[in-house]
Amino acid sequence: MTLVDASPLDVRDEATGVTLRSAERSIIGWVLDAANAATAEKVISGLLSAHFFDPAHETIFAVAAKNLGSPDVLQKCLADLVAPAAYRRVQQLPGGLAEYLSNSVHQAAYLGAEQVAGYYRQVMTAFSTRRIAELNGHIATALEAGDLTTVRLLSDDLREKVDAAVNGRPDSGKRRLRLTPASSFRIRGVKWVWDNRMPVGALTLIPGREGVGKSTFLAWMTSAITRGELPGMHYGTPKSVLYSASEDAWEYTIAPRMLAAGADMDRVFRIDAALEGDGYGGVVLPRDCRELVHAARDVDAALLACDPIISLVDERLNTFKAKELRTALEPLVSAAEEAEIGIGALVHFNKGQGSDVGTLISGARAWVEVARAVVAIGRDKEVDEYTCVVSQTKNNLGVGDLPNLTYTIDSHELLTSDGETANVGRLRWTGETDRGVEDLLAEAASGAVGSTGKSGKLMRELIDYVTGKCPTPMQAVSTADLIAEFEDEYKPDLIRQTLSRAVRKDLLWSPMRGAYRPLVHRPAGVTNA
Known part of the structure; x- marks a missing residue:
């Protein structure tokens, strides 16, 4: 169905050959004819007064729909429409209200149900076109204001409207609920990037205070994945890692750290996003989530490493407001699920004290709520100044009683591209401990180590x-x-x-x-x- 005119009420439809104004009036005349009472409700099912563009037609149809099926529907509509509230919207009709309605019924007397159904589709198409244009305008306004929460909500609505228009489904102007029986879903087991600790298609937070070696821990994980040595679904099969780092330089810190960890450097990819014009910048959430799916598939990646993830969130979003933070995290999780990768995201603790890891993560509680797993890191100063503990403090998709692992960071000497030597930290696992990160935090808070x-x-x-x-x-x-x-x-x-x-x-x-x-x-x- 192609619309060829520009003026809204004078848009002529190629299928029906009439303008939108004529289509609306023909539907009204047909509905007001008592002879069509038996079939009217079926033919125009789903049509609402709000779908009419002409305000007078909108008012008349609202009254007609209320009296539909009555043997004297025309007379009842006239009586209702002369009431002051309604009459203000119909008093300017050509020839007056009574003559306009009478002529409408007369002109529609020879219309069949199939022809009226064509007019119905024309009215609905015009309504969808108006709604899409209106939503585009609201989205542009919200973007200018930096209101990304509103942009996301309106974009979801816009996709639904466009999908309905493309597939020829009537747009009721209201949200519809979809019911899907549980029997239609595939039953699938959870897959793990790191066995029982980091799930595929989900967000895993890696929180801890500064100085506990979170980035060195992430470098160890990256190395193990690129060599196929991390216990999990990819064990024995080397995979790539997409690595986003904003706090350290790649040449001086990130790349040397990966090399010291033993990573396959051809499988570690710094990930950037093309800027408008020339150059590249950091990935921005949620803007670049769709491209993450393609990037992961292009290089056969198993993990998106975020060091730290706060640097990826659009700066216009307030990460201390749960609703705004979710607008960045939920599309990211959807992208990870589609690409079948895990997300290892470093987050920092705030300056507070206490033993609850989720409460100590800086920002809104949505960080922990959206994440399916949390692998916390803390320092056990009672062993020595270098021993760190890794604890699974959240594991929605797996078991909770996992051993606490311990590691230390050794100094490793590398030869730089300039032929000089550089000392870089490298993680070395030292065993297990019964002291968890939350125990260490509680001790630090109480002062009784x-x-x-x-x-x-x-x-x-x-x-x-x-x-x-x-x-x-x-x-x-x-x-x-x-x-x-x-x-x-x-x-x-x-x-x-x-x-x-x-x-x-x-x-x-x-x-x-x-x-x-x-x-x-x-x-x-x-x-x-």
């Missing part, structure tokens, strides 16, 4: 045991004795670590390596061995 969590309980039990076994200064308890006593409940490594912490904190006296006495038995001026 080592007092919470499973290891805090163990420390109190060790002190009590040593005190009970050593009533005199000459008695001592060995490491082997303590492991034998507590190994049913605690791992030997945790027992050794906790004993070391107790000695450093002056909670136990170690007169010689591997022997422990209560602190009260330590002579004045004597230090631990």
